[in-house]
Amino acid sequence: MEAMIALAGNPNCGKTTLFNSLTGARQHVGNYPGVTVEKKEGIYRLNGHRFNIVDLPGTYSLTAYSLEEVVARDFLINEKPGVVINIVDASNLERNLYLTLQFIEMGMPVCIALNMIDMAYSRGIKIDHEALSRLLGVPVVPTMARSGQGKEDLIRAARQVLEKEGGRTELKISYGPDIDVGLDRMEAIIREADFMTDTYPSRWLALKYMESDEQIRCLGKQRDAQTAEKLEGIVQEVANHLQLTIDSFPEAIIADYRYGYIRSVLKQGVISYSGDRNRLFVSDKIDKVVVNRFAGPLIMLGVLLGLYHFTFTYSEVPVAWTEAMFGWLGGMVDTYMSDGLLKSMIISGVIDGVGGVLGFVPLIMFMFFGIAILEDSGYLARVAFMLDRVFRTFGLHGSSVMAFIVSGGIAGGCAVPGVMATRTLKSPRERLATLLTVPFMNCGAKLPVFALLVAAFFAEKEALMMFAITIVSWIGALLVAKLLRTTVIKGASTPFVMELPPYRLPTFKGLLIHTWERTWQYIKKAGTVILGISIILFALMTFPRLPTDQTAVFDAQREALRAAQPASIASEPDAAADGTDLSEAARAVHLQLLKIEAAEAEAALRHSIAGRVGTGLETLSRWAGLDWRTNIALVGGFAAKEVIVATLGTAYSLGAVDPEESRSLSETLARSPQWRPLTALSLIIFVMFYAPCFVSLVCIVREAGSWKWGLFSMVFNTILAFTLSVAVFQVGRLAGF
């Protein structure tokens, strides 16, 4: 047997956790509503049967509100899955059953997973699932998605629903005399005109008209304008009548009756509470402090600073190890490979380039671990709650906060899922403003650039610098959002109605999976895309090679130097490879030779295509204090931000003054005469704000619905970044830094 099973339910009820447990996938799970914003598919096998499992975004109602809810609803209604497993949070049954009721009303093949049964138990809630099943007429299976408990029973129940095909009866709830009569009249008209009955049950259609569901009304108008008009006429009649008699409107009454129905079901022995139902749970006690008016903001800043402190302190040693490892690797290649283009590519392009990116793996890992704790515990939802007021001032929305954080608002994230996360925003304008500003956050690819520069120039104050970088990027993003919202995307703010999930103790396994998933993606990207780009850039930084007349100049310099020395001294450096100490005079010659070599390497790099581009841009970049080598890296960064560190590594490796002594890139920068703290600051600002990487741009274009916004963010962001870094550099220079 092969069948499609959809997982649907309210946000944050454990759909993705169950999906992962069934399919072995590692889709993102987090303790806040709106984690999943696209449908995901996977396979589950049981006793030789193959089930195609679809994980959907959460939704509170079948009349969808925000975009990710529309995704869920459209899938359920248009794709008609064989069974819908409705995951229900047992600790929050009443509210969760509101959606269940709509499923059953529609005649969907439903099977209920009574999830988080552990949570309900610990809160003193006892649920008689058999009674619930009897009253609703659908199977109910208690589950614990986190541990996978109950999943086999659940699938077995789902199979029963599948096999019962056809014999389903739609639940008919009474909505009071006025509405019921209207519904009956509408149903008759729908049946008579065969109005969309091929896709939807007639009573459900009538109900949706009564609820003024925009989508169904639009569809109806297209299909059969005449019947649609008749139906709308009846709704209007009922609405007028209700307005006059009880000063209410159809959809309000429908919701009342649905909740009334749920309450009556629950009262029939389904649910019982031990202890005071309204007592404060641990979660509420924590919130008393965490979102307190005075302590709340302080804790928020403290958490951020603490995370950076933790990350930088504990990753220092392992980062040094990985750097040493790549240094050793470079040394090995240097010793055992014969000189030539391939060797140069492996050392300068791969090891110093991609190795530079991989060197930060431990740091990235620590950061991701910290973020995973915040995400799984439920703290981030509190941050959104506290910041909504601030965000509103800048024309954004509380839900924008999550998109910011996913993009790297805490440092370490990615703008691609961040842009996707904006789907939880209802208003297209707030959504657009958010998705155009999330690329300013410090994603996992920018993090190595900052870590590199901070380590080189602000070594004592790493955590504090990272904190400052974060604050600057948030302020920048908010100001740009305000600018956009007062000019090109003007519009009123939209409501904020968000559920705060209870705090949950993250499971260690969950944290590890989380951390590893993201770290592995970073590693994988470095080993594939970044490697490819690095090799291309290496080629661009190598070809065309210096013409022979120019290399001849350097050769002549070398010859002249040697000729000026007595033969014994001149030959000494060549023989020194075996470790014998050089005499004073020979060392001086050696140094001279190295200088010539460095000059030649620099000339070669400048002569290459990339070098010419970098040098060409220097007229501009000089204003921001950035040299031509950095320009090459920044141009590479248009493709992906990891390329910046990789290219800097290659550029400084190709022009290395002392190839024998392998230095880490941050040491090289710290010693280079072109670099000082102010230069680093200027570069940090530029990298923070300039064009989003290529993949983000594609995502922005898709989600914003127009390539113009992609172009806009590329051009606008780059101009903004350049202006800011010039300002920083010039002001700093005048102030004497």
Added chain:
Amino acid sequence: MPRVNMRQMRSKQSGTIAAITAAGELGRRIRDMGLVPGTRITVQGRAPLYDPVALRLMGFTLTLRNSEADYIDVEVDD
């Protein structure tokens, strides 16, 4: 039992929803989340900038802005 607007409710004050006066999408959203006449609510607290407000109902926590609370009338307990 005095009937007040939700915006006027104090922290830790409880009551029963009397009416939701919002129509359209906002009204629907508020109702979908369980705020219908007859639902018991308690104001749990407010965000540091006094907005949004956090409510406790049916065993979960819901947050909404004061401008949304304006559409909700509550019969408070005391």
